[in-house]
Amino acid sequence: xxxxxxxxxxxxxxxxxxxxxxxxxxxxxxxxxxxxxxxxxxxxxxxxxxxxxxxxxxxxxxxxxxxxxxxxxxxxxxxxxxxxxxxxxxxxxxx
Numbered sequence: 001x002x003x004x005x006x007x008x009x010x011x012x013x014x015x016x017x018x019x020x021x022x023x024x025x026x027x028x029x030x031x032x033x034x035x036x037x038x039x040x041x042x043x044x045x046x047x048x049x050x051x052x053x054x055x056x057x058x059x060x061x062x063x064x065x066x067x068x069x070x071x072x073x074x075x076x077x078x079x080x081x082x083x084x085x086x087x088x089x090x091x092x093x094x095x
Contacts, residue, residue: 003028003035 005024008031012019019027073086082089 003032 005028008024008028009019011017012024012027077083077086077088080088
């Protein structure tokens with residue numbers, strides 16, 4: 001795809017990017033190379049290729065998903081200054 005310096009200057013102005021006078025020609029060639037690469041990627045045959053969410057086949061690589069802590073609700077409620085019926089009791093704030 002061909003991009004000229006005027007197009008680069010217009011895109012930079014719309015994106016509010018500062019661009020000096022020497023940058024548009026060089027930036028135009030770089031953008032053209034990027035767009036050519038995108039065109040090559042778009043032309044790749046993808047028939048029968050399943051989308052990937054992650055490149056690794058393992059769901060959990062480090063350890064098994066098992067419970068490692070016991071139920072500590074009673075111990076934590078015992079630390080509260082006021083607990084009733086298994087809940088933290090707090091003072092009434094709004095009238």
